[in-house]
Amino acid sequence: MDAEYTLSDERRATLAVVLDLLIPPDTARGLPGAGEVCVDAIEATLRSKPMFRLTVEPGLDWFGNREPGTGNDALAALQNEMPAFVPTLVFLTYSAYYQQPRVVEALGVEGRPPHPRGYAMEPSDLDALLSKVRARGRMYR
Amino acid sequence: MTDPAPVDVLIIGSGAAGAAFAWSMADTKMNILCLEQGDWVKADDYPGVGMDWEERQFGDFGLSPNQRGRREDYPVNDSESPIHASMFNAVGGSTILYAAHFPRLHPSDFRVRTLDGVADDWPLDYRRLEPYYDINARMMGVSGLAGDPAYPPKELPLPPLPLGVLGERLADGFNRLGWHWWPSDSAIASQDYEGRAGCVNAGTCLVGCPQGAKASTDVTYWPLALRAGVRLQTRCRVREITLRDDGMADGVIYYDADGVERHQRAEVVVLACNGIGTPRLLLNSKSKQFPDGLANRSGLVGKRLMFHPYALVRGIFPEPLEGYKGATGCCIISQEFYETDAARGFVRGYSFEMLRGMGTVFTALSGMGSGHIESGAHHHDSYERLWDRTAGMVAICEDLPEERNCITLDPELKDSDGIPAPKVNYRLSDNSQKMLAHCVERGKEVLAAAGATDFLVEAPLGVAGWHLMGTARMGTDPRTSVVNEWGRCHDVKNLFVIDGSIFVTSGGVNPTNTIQALALYIADTMKQNLANLFD
Numbered sequence: 114m115d116a117e118y119t120l121s122d123e124r125r126a127t128l129a130v131v132l133d134l135l136i137p138p139d140t141a142r143g144l145p146g147a148g149e150v151c152v153d154a155i156e157a158t159l160r161s162k163p164m165f166r167l168t169v170e171p172g173l174d175w176f177g178n179r180e181p182g183t184g185n186d187a188l189a190a191l192q193n194e195m196p197a198f199v200p201t202l203v204f205l206t207y208s209a210y211y212q213q214p215r216v217v218e219a220l221g222v223e224g225r226p227p228h229p230r231g232y233a234m235e236p237s238d239l240d241a242l243l244s245k246v247r248a249r250g251r252m253y254r
Numbered sequence: 255m256t257d258p259a260p261v262d263v264l265i266i267g268s269g270a271a272g273a274a275f276a277w278s279m280a281d282t283k284m285n286i287l288c289l290e291q292g293d294w295v296k297a298d299d300y301p302g303v304g305m306d307w308e309e310r311q312f313g314d315f316g317l318s319p320n321q322r323g324r325r326e327d328y329p330v331n332d333s334e335s336p337i338h339a340s341m342f343n344a345v346g347g348s349t350i351l352y353a354a355h356f357p358r359l360h361p362s363d364f365r366v367r368t369l370d371g372v373a374d375d376w377p378l379d380y381r382r383l384e385p386y387y388d389i390n391a392r393m394m395g396v397s398g399l400a401g402d403p404a405y406p407p408k409e410l411p412l413p414p415l416p417l418g419v420l421g422e423r424l425a426d427g428f429n430r431l432g433w434h435w436w437p438s439d440s441a442i443a444s445q446d447y448e449g450r451a452g453c454v455n456a457g458t459c460l461v462g463c464p465q466g467a468k469a470s471t472d473v474t475y476w477p478l479a480l481r482a483g484v485r486l487q488t489r490c491r492v493r494e495i496t497l498r499d500d501g502m503a504d505g506v507i508y509y510d511a512d513g514v515e516r517h518q519r520a521e522v523v524v525l526a527c528n529g530i531g532t533p534r535l536l537l538n539s540k541s542k543q544f545p546d547g548l549a550n551r552s553g554l555v556g557k558r559l560m561f562h563p564y565a566l567v568r569g570i571f572p573e574p575l576e577g578y579k580g581a582t583g584c585c586i587i588s589q590e591f592y593e594t595d596a597a598r599g600f601v602r603g604y605s606f607e608m609l610r611g612m613g614t615v616f617t618a619l620s621g622m623g624s625g626h627i628e629s630g631a632h633h634h635d636s637y638e639r640l641w642d643r644t645a646g647m648v649a650i651c652e653d654l655p656e657e658r659n660c661i662t663l664d665p666e667l668k669d670s671d672g673i674p675a676p677k678v679n680y681r682l683s684d685n686s687q688k689m690l691a692h693c694v695e696r697g698k699e700v701l702a703a704a705g706a707t708d709f710l711v712e713a714p715l716g717v718a719g720w721h722l723m724g725t726a727r728m729g730t731d732p733r734t735s736v737v738n739e740w741g742r743c744h745d746v747k748n749l750f751v752i753d754g755s756i757f758v759t760s761g762g763v764n765p766t767n768t769i770q771a772l773a774l775y776i777a778d779t780m781k782q783n784l785a786n787l788f789d
């Protein structure tokens with residue numbers, strides 16, 4: 114762990130662009146793009162887990178130097194040229210994005226940790242549901 | 255530095271078995287000490303109190319000790335096994351992470367040789383263990399529903415956990431096919447119980463339960479055992495068991511929290527390090543009298559490892575199922591395919607244990623892995639088709655014992671104290687492969703009956719090396735077993751094994767309830783035989 118590690122401004126800007134390629138904003142669903150909500154989280158992961166820097170930094174530099182088109186074309190070019198970079202970044206991005214309170218709320222779950230409040234659940238009518246099973250009688254030997 | 259004063263009973267390992275045993279022995283008022291290599295986990299340390307709870311399953315709360323790599327974990331070389339070791343090292347042991355699905359073995363499981371002509375019968379039967387299952391149900395606080403036709407009658411202290419939308423949906427699938435299902439016996443308090451708060455359906459069970467509703471033994475047996483005078487020393491890792499000249503165990507050598515080597519002497523040594531940790535310790539305790547490892551004159555220490563091959567079968571449903579709510583692995587069980595049916599082409603059988611859905615992060619990552627979720631312009635559409643629309647099950651297949659499946663000591667790999675690490679050699683048998691193929695098809699069939707339109711399958715499930723059994727089996731013949739019918743080593747009469755290592759066969763259910771019933775039974779038998787314990 115290298116407590117001082119930060120991404121340069123250029124790499125941060127490139128990261129935001131690439132993240133939006135992976136998970137673009139979707140206003141209809143109320144979902145931000147990953148570029149808006151994941152840059153800090155991914156920088157923090159690179160700080161705490163230096164092994165990810167080995168694939169992420171060269172990928173960002175390659176992309177930053179070339180700007181290879183837009184949308185899925187850019188993603189395809191990146192995948193072609195830097196095959197280790199994309200799956201690593203997808204893993205980091207999905208992990209970071211889907212724990213953002215704004216994202217979780219847009220998916221219909223309260224944007225808070227599961228504990229301590231948990232979730233309410235209704236009891237089932239077990240007598241009705243189990244009547245067939247009970248009617249079978251003893252099954253063990 | 256002087257060595258600590260001798261004790262009467264020394265327990266190694268504070269997990270499911272060690273805790274139950276310690277509590278039961280406490281009323282003897284003997285001087286009882288437990289050494290545990292891990293530490294207490296505080297409620298606030300559990301991932302479930304943070305938004306990053308799913309991500310931490312890839313880090314400090316990972317299933318594999320190799321992935322976590324904490325000082326208290328020892329590495330396991332499982333590169334020669336399709337199923338990888340999962341466990342936790344802390345007060346409470348692997349119950350810190352377990353799903354707390356808590357079925358009993360069936361009466362038939364103790365008689366597989368007699369009934370089906372395979373493996374061996376156990377030297378005890380269901381009736382012998384039944385009173386200890388009952389005590390364990392009260393001590394752990396088991397929730398469930400009486401009347402399951404797959405079992406002899408049993409009483410459980412708490413009502414079942416809720417099925418939820420997802421559980422009802424799956425139950426409907428089973429009912430349509432006329433297959434057995436039942437609300438799971440769960441070591442999770444469905445309401446406040448004996449000072450523990452009831453389950454709040456938060457669904458983080460596999461990274462621990464900050465609520466204390468899940469019966470990890472740090473919140474069940476241990477507080478009572480400690481109050482009754484048992485001592486528990488954490489961050490103490492045992493290297494080997496020492497022997498007296500007369501061949502009886504003398505105590506253990508361990509490294510304390512500061513890494514200092516100590517010799518703890520004891521009248522009785524009890525191993526509760528699980529089906530990998532226990533044979534590792536025995537094999538690492540070599541002497542002139544036991545050149546192949548302690549208590550290993552049968553040659554069976556470490557052999558006959560059984561895992562329970564798992565199949566994971568999930569279905570994708572057209573509408574949301576509220577699957578993020580509820581205890582992860584405790585919903586309903588099916589034992590439709592539990593008993594042998596020769597027409598299926600394999601012997602013995604399996605249970606289906608229904609799972610809740612996945613959290614938001616796991617949905618994304620598993621969808622990425624299976625190809626159901628894409629990155630880029632269509633990401634949100636593909637995510638929506640999966641999010642909260644998966645439900646399914648694991649099948650827990652009975653694993654028959656084979657000597658080639660084993661734990662040995664790795665010649666190179668060591669833990670942070672320099673103790674040799676265990677190595678796993680394991681292959682799936684033909685019987686297991688046929689059983690896995692069967693349960694995948696039957697799993698899909700019932701999910702389709704419940705309305706699923708697409709499936710996600712992993713069989714065998716690679717991470718599922720969490721049921722560790724058979725590596726120091728019990729039996730009446732010292733030539734073909736390591737311990738006798740109450741856990742005492744045939745070769746060393748003051749050395750006992752009380753964890754899943756002593757299982758003769760695996761059954762097709764999760765083992766912890768039986769591990770603890772056995773530990774309680776062994777403690778009781780020891781108490782009844784105190785005067786002639788070593789005869």
Ligand SMILES: Cc1cc2nc3c(=O)[nH]c(=O)nc-3n(C[C@H](O)[C@H](O)[C@H](O)COP(=O)(O)OP(=O)(O)OC[C@H]3O[C@@H](n4cnc5c(N)ncnc54)[C@H](O)[C@@H]3O)c2cc1C
Nearest residue numbers: 267269270271291343347348352353354355492753764766
């Ligand atoms: C993810 C997961 C899910 C599971 N789900 C279920 C389930 O739903 N139902 C079920 O029945 N079972 C389940 N299990 C299995 C269950 O956790 C185990 O069966 C049970 O905990 C085994 O009990 P044990 O006492 O034998 O060993 P453990 O609970 O593993 O405890 C062994 C203890 O010994 C200590 N130890 C080992 N070696 C040494 C040493 N040399 N010195 C000092 N201390 C040592 C360890 O640190 C550990 O704390 C699950 C396990 C996992 C990992």
Ligand code: SF4
Nearest residue numbers: 453454456457459463
């Ligand atoms: S669902 Fe229940 S048992 Fe599981 S972690 Fe939450 S409160 Fe604990």
